[in-house]
Amino acid sequence: MKSPFLFGRTVSAEGFTNRVKEIKRLKANFIHQVNTILISPRRWGKSSLVKKVSDEVKSRAIRIVQIDLLGIRSEEEFYKVLATETIKATGNRLEEWLHACKTFFKHITPKISVGSNPVEDFEISFEWHEIEKNYKEILQLPEMIAAAKKIRIIICIDEFQNLAVFREPLLFQKRLRSEWQHQQRVNYCLYGSQHHMMMELFERQSMPFYKFGDVMYLSRIDRAEWISFIVDKFRETGKKIDAAHAESIAQTVQDHSYYVQQLSHIVWLNTEKVATTEILENSVNDLLEQNAILYTRDTEELSTNQLLFLKAIAEGVHKGLSSIKTIEKYRFGTSANVLKIKHALMKKELIEERGGNVYFIDPVYELWFRKFVI
Ligand SMILES: Nc1ncnc2c1ncn2[C@@H]1O[C@H](COP(=O)(O)OP(=O)(O)OP(=O)(O)O)[C@@H](O)[C@H]1O
Numbered sequence: 512m513k514s515p516f517l518f519g520r521t522v523s524a525e526g527f528t529n530r531v532k533e534i535k536r537l538k539a540n541f542i543h544q545v546n547t548i549l550i551s552p553r554r555w556g557k558s559s560l561v562k563k564v565s566d567e568v569k570s571r572a573i574r575i576v577q578i579d580l581l582g583i584r585s586e587e588e589f590y591k592v593l594a595t596e597t598i599k600a601t602g603n604r605l606e607e608w609l610h611a612c613k614t615f616f617k618h619i620t621p622k623i624s625v626g627s628n629p630v631e632d633f634e635i636s637f638e639w640h641e642i643e644k645n646y647k648e649i650l651q652l653p654e655m656i657a658a659a660k661k662i663r664i665i666i667c668i669d670e671f672q673n674l675a676v677f678r679e680p681l682l683f684q685k686r687l688r689s690e691w692q693h694q695q696r697v698n699y700c701l702y703g704s705q706h707h708m709m710m711e712l713f714e715r716q717s718m719p720f721y722k723f724g725d726v727m728y729l730s731r732i733d734r735a736e737w738i739s740f741i742v743d744k745f746r747e748t749g750k751k752i753d754a755a756h757a758e759s760i761a762q763t764v765q766d767h768s769y770y771v772q773q774l775s776h777i778v779w780l781n782t783e784k785v786a787t788t789e790i791l792e793n794s795v796n797d798l799l800e801q802n803a804i805l806y807t808r809d810t811e812e813l814s815t816n817q818l819l820f821l822k823a824i825a826e827g828v829h830k831g832l833s834s835i836k837t838i839e840k841y842r843f844g845t846s847a848n849v850l851k852i853k854h855a856l857m858k859k860e861l862i863e864e865r866g867g868n869v870y871f872i873d874p875v876y877e878l879w880f881r882k883f884v885i
């Protein structure tokens with residue numbers, strides 16, 4: 512029997528639970544042509560949510576173009592992927608794609624490569640000196656295709672914060688924004704993690720993408736939802752877990768989507784018929800062990816002060832870290848120093864600030880840290 516718990520890839524059908532409110536809101540945005548910005552910490556379920564809603568909305572009249580910025584290192588590469596994916600998503604066969612290449616490019620000559628498997632190996636690329644002058648033609652391509660085919664297009668761009676690695680990120684954002692804002696048939700859903708960077712891109716008045724659309728902060732999936740999800744999945748696969756143990760799984764990992772699935776998976780594997788407290792405890796140890804290499808590496812890269820800062824948080828100091836008492840206790844030196852340490856840890860994505868309090872971002876790293884570092 513296969514494990515009913517999935518992690519490490521997007522889930523959209525059986526593995527997916529709840530998010531009823533978010534599905535409704537995102538779906539309404541897709542249907543009513545509102546641009547969306549979706550932000551959450553790593554592994555809470557952005558990609559899964561967008562996939563789920565895309566699957567529900569896509570039709571002959573509404574096409575979805577999916578782009579992941581994670582592997583894209585330059586503006587040039589972005590144009591290549593945007594053109595390729597748009598043409599693929601708006602036509603059904605190779606002939607249609609080739610026809611689109613002939614029809615829609617006026618000032619640019621696309622280079623087309625087709626491999627043995629056209630669906631996988633179809634790719635358009637450009638000479639940089641041509642797009643440097645005519646990049647607008649590529650940014651306008653989706654709108655032109657949509658108008659010609661009388662369809663709508665929703666372009667979903669994952670890991671959007673990754674544009675920071677481009678040579679001139681600000682100029683690039685200005686280019687996108689100035690074209691995108693005029694488009695009638697094309698909408699955008701931009702999503703990513705790294706809270707501080709996404710906030711910077713979308714919440715600062717001076718930035719090109721300020722007030723570009725509906726900014727959604729994904730929240731955790733409710734505890735009650737996880738409990739019934741876990742209990743049901745065990746039952747469906749001929750095993751048993753009671754609500755209290757299911758709750759304990761969700762609570763241990765603070766309702767973090769990825770870790771709830773991972774820990775549930777381990778408990779499920781360790782359970783022959785009925786999950787027990789002992790099985791749960793062993794499973795938590797397995798979980799820590801499976802993640803230990805990563806956590807050890809992250810921890811080795813910390814300065815002494817950063818370690819002490821995490822120690823303070825792990826010991827329950829979530830606010831007032833620059834108070835005289837705390838500075839003395841943990842020997843941070845000055846309050847300016849505390850600020851510096853905090854920013855460094857935020858940049859490393861180890862901590863986050865919520866309502867003036869500081870927390871670990873990764874709940875399992877926190878568990879591991881408490882157990883093995885302090
Ligand atoms: N609605 C959901 N129901 C059940 N599990 C979910 C749900 N959303 C996410 N998960 C779990 O969390 C994992 C991470 O989800 P996903 O990749 O969608 O998150 P993400 O926010 O896009 O992550 P990343 O920061 O890595 O891009 C999934 O593999 C799955 O195990």
Ligand SMILES: [Mg+2]
Nearest residue numbers: 557558559669
């Ligand atoms: Mg993702």
